[in-house]
Amino acid sequence: MGRFILRRTGVLILTALCLTFIVFLLTNLYPNLEKLAKSEGNFRMADHEVATFLSNNGYRSALDPDFLAKVRSGQATDEEIEAGINTGFDARIFRNYGEWLGIVPGYVIEGTDGTTRARCATPGMDIADAPSFCGILQGYWGWSTVFKDEAGSIIGTRLALTGKLMFWVMLLMVPSALIIGVLAGMREGSATDRSLSTVSITTTATPEYVSGVLFIAVFASSAVGLKWFKGTATSAMDNATFENFFLPVLTIALYGMGYIARMTRASMAEVMTAHYVRTARLKGVSFRNIVLKHALRNALIAPFTVIMLQFPWLLNGVVIVETLFNYKGFGWVLVQAAGNNDIELLMGVSVVSVFVVLVTQLISDIGYVYLNPRISVT
């Protein structure tokens, strides 16, 4: 077991490194950096100004000084400028990634404009005081260019808000999904089974942006709706009440619920045809006791894995629902960071989400082995 966990953790770290590097590579593509430079500097920058901005701020390698002097004096033709600026692959990306991880010392660059910038010096800090390493390993998540704040603290506060949302989602989704699944699976083919299965198929076919729209229309619309709940959850960030928080929670929970319920149903139906259930029935055990004492525990092994593997999907739902209900949590930050190419914030967001996915996968594997003694890892 120990070796299994160790090996899986190794694969997990390798996967996380690969994924974060892919995100890093994509966010650091030249067109993205150009957009960043123009939004940070000004929108009428010439090509060589963009390139010097990027090299001064440590995103790309420095330009050739002779070339720069030639361009500045206005002697270079357009073709020469185009040829002189590298817009393709830049090997500096590996160093930048190392800096972001915290295994390579952060850059200290004396820019062509005379000022010296250092990666580890947050705005307002003296460069001489800045530490030489600053990356994820040192606990520094970088600087958000959109929110003008430390990425780590933004992710922390937003994650807490989403944690609140997820807590209620789990509290609603898991018990109701299990109850629906067990009720449907204990008598396969009965009226209960058929109606509950129809309900769960319908909820799996309803993505969050459809159910959210339907719920707002029915329960929150000021035109014709019932006006039981609020259509936005902005006020739920400080003060969550049933009125402003129930709709987003229900919207996320419903999509995952159908899937878990169907898995539980299948597992329950399988257990109900097992020999030991037949034996119990022939012994004259009441149906109620068969379900509660003989079948239930064995039927809940499979749903455990499914619930754990639902986390990546829930993350998706969180992004949609937070956008739809204007709840400024983790999903909302993801949209903001990705939409504005806020590199370090986006890196932080992807680290968190990738780790959530991988750790839940690990837990589901270990839990499955632990719960089901027939499976062995060796």
Add this chain to the structure above:
Amino acid sequence: MEKLTWTGSLGAVLDPIFMILVPVFLTVIILRVVLSFFEPDVGIQPNPDGTANATGGIWGLTRTGSNWLGLAMLVLLLAYLVIGAVMGTGAGIIGGISQQFLPVWIALIATFAVSIRYKTRLGLYGKLFDSVIGMIGFALVMFWVYTALFTGLFDLVSTHDPLSQVSSMKNKVPGTPVARADEGTYPYYLLGGDNLARDVFSRMVKGSLVVMAIAPLATLFAFMVGITLGLPAGYYGGKLDTFLSFLANLILAFPVILLFYLLVTPEIVAAGLPQYMAVVLFFFPLVFMAVLIHSRYRTQPKKNYTWLAITLIPMFLIYAASINADGSKITFWPLDFFDIPGGILVVFVSVVFVNSPTVFRIVRGLAMDIKTRDYVSAAQTRGERPWYIMLWEILPNARGPLIVDFCLRIGYTTILLGTLGFFGLGLPPESPDWGTTINDGRRLLSIYLHPALVPAIALLSLVLGLNLLADGLREQSIRD
């Protein structure tokens, strides 16, 4: 002209019946479900002498009751649609819509009549018509297929142009007559106008075309990629399997929305990344077909080359033309006889990319299971090549679960397309696809419901249909 009501003159007769029938039906259904907790629902039980016993008492009563009431509901709904299709807008909004869908109804009825008539000869497809769930699902799916077909080919179902704006029709409720309608234009906005004064009904109908053009094809491509990589991974195992599974898990660990944002932003599209991905992903169908044919006819060179030429030359032409686009990073191919609009290609590639690892995992699992069977050992003993065994022994025997997953996956792809539209990624903002329209409509959702509600229900019905169809197919293929 007057504003249309929902049911028009039909309403006077049918609405009261409807109003009584719905609550009664729901009560009986709930009663039946509650009762089934207390006594097993045994249904009809045959006696040894050939007679049958139906469930008696209140259980039997609710059972019969709900069946008949369900039938009555169905008849009533059909009455709304059939009479509506004849009367047109005289029967209100529902009548008008039903009349616009007339070609779809005819095609649906014809499909069902032919299929049910010959169902014994149609294999798994025919068996679908033995299960009610499967038939409902099939009807919903075919409804949208025919809608897309008729509106795409003949411009039949929709009433207005999906992009034209009629002033003073902004955010108008369903059934509003078009102001100053010219001769020849449809006199009503059947499902109202959106916040740019466009017809919601026509946009919903045209949106089905976008979904139907992308979702099944993208799923097919994802299956080609997944099958071509999953079969060897499952069959050979070892290092190849470890490597490919690691790659698949890598993509699967990505949050889908983050991946979409990274792939679909205009800057990345300008960098040509989706196009390079298309070069790789679109190549898999060619590889698949080449290996499929070659492994079969390896020993008959003449037949082999004929078939390879017949399939691969057109496929290669389409491949080259689809990855090649003027003014982008890839412009080498002279015979570029069509261009995929930029947005569509990006969306298509990212959807294929997201779906293929899951297909890979399914195919790999199936291949690992099936390779232990006797007929595979027999083929190995005969001295068949590995690719022949994979494609002509393992793959046909894995078709049941793959067909079911194909249906489910089209539904999932539809949801993904909607997600892309919902975040305004990829497709142009005026595109009538359902995700984009939901995104447009949600901003004013608390005041004007219909612009977001109509595409939401359309998307829901299509995905639900695909899920029910998959369920019916699964039921029938297990029974097989």
